[in-house]
Amino acid sequence: MAALLALVVPTAIIPARAAGVDRLYILNCGEGTAGDISMWSPGVNEGKSMPFVDNCYLIKHGADWFIWDTGLADSIADLPDGQKPADPRFLTWRRPKTLASQLTQLGLSPADIKSMAVSHTHPDHVGNIEMFPNAMLFVQKAEYDWPGANNAPRFVPSHPVTKLDGDHDVFGDGSVTILSTPGHTPGHQSLLVKLQHTGAIVLSGDAVHFKGNWDNRGVPANNFSKEKTLASMQRISDVLTEEKAQLWINHDKAQRDTLKMSPEFYD
Structure with missing residues (x-):
């Protein structure tokens, strides 16, 4: 009997791990300069230049790793003058740190990332998707099926994919939820992350580009649908109120400069 109790009691008092996100890292996935920010806010600040940033987010959930957006292609780090646009009103992008090097700094390899999602298919968000060829990709069907240049597919057909039609609870415990937020592109999506100490955060993708856009409900001229964007x-806004959440605007440099960057993290 004593031997039996010795075997049973210790396991009975080990608490189960609470479900949820353990860590959220912000990765530097690009820095740029917009030639004319009125391209993102028509009629406002015409001809004014503005710095942009490009963030990726890495989430640790138990033994699982999930990445949200993959930023500009790591190859841009090799361009001394960055990647310049054909139209100087748009963004000149640079890559001060590669995504691969930031994963290495955390003791990770791309193979450790088992699942991923992208807010949408513009190059500053999908530049490194195939660094993770075996990671399950969560994307809205409307985005996946949206024809690319010359009707080319926007994703490598062999990449594992889960096509969504609306919101999706990534881990099944409410801690990471993909939100369908179309408008910037047909299948744009944002991400709601709930952290034990930091609280709830909405990662905007490009539903909004900088705080001025958000405050004034500015819709970029090149968005797929103004009505759906609004x-x-x-x-x-309703989710922020309901969840008492922060809004992290992906390209807003002034906000990002107030946040902790990897290898620091939020929990």
């Missing part, structure tokens, strides 16, 4: 902004 509806998605309102939806995000």
Whole structure:
């Protein structure tokens, strides 16, 4: 009997791990300069230049690693003058740190990332998707099926994919939820992350580009749908209120400069 108790009691008092996100890292996935920010806020600040940033987010959930957006292609780090646009009003991008090097700094390899999602398919968000060829990709079906240049597919057909039609609970415990926020592109999505100490955060993708856009509900001229963009902004606003969440605007340098960057993290 004593031997039996010795075997049973210790396991009975080991608490189960609480479900949820352990860590959220912000990765530097690019820095740039916009030639004319009125391209993102028509009629406002015409001809004014502005710095942009490009963030990726790495989430540790138990033994699982999930990445949100993959930023500009790491190859841009090799361009001395960065990647310049054909139209000087748009963004000149640089890559001060590669995504691969930031994973290495955390003791990770691309093979450790088992699942991923991208807010949408513009190059500053999908530049390194195939660094993770075996990671399950969560994307809205409307984005996946949206024809690319010359009707080319926007994703490598062999990449594992889960096509979504609306919101999706990534881990099944409510801690990481993909939110359908179309408008910037047909299948744009944002991410709601709930952290034990930091609280809830909405990662905007490009539903909004900088705080001025958010405050004034500015819709970039090149967005897929102005009506859907405005509806998605309102939806995000409702989620912020309901979840008492922060809004982290992906390209807003002034905000990002106040946040902790990897290898520091939020929990």
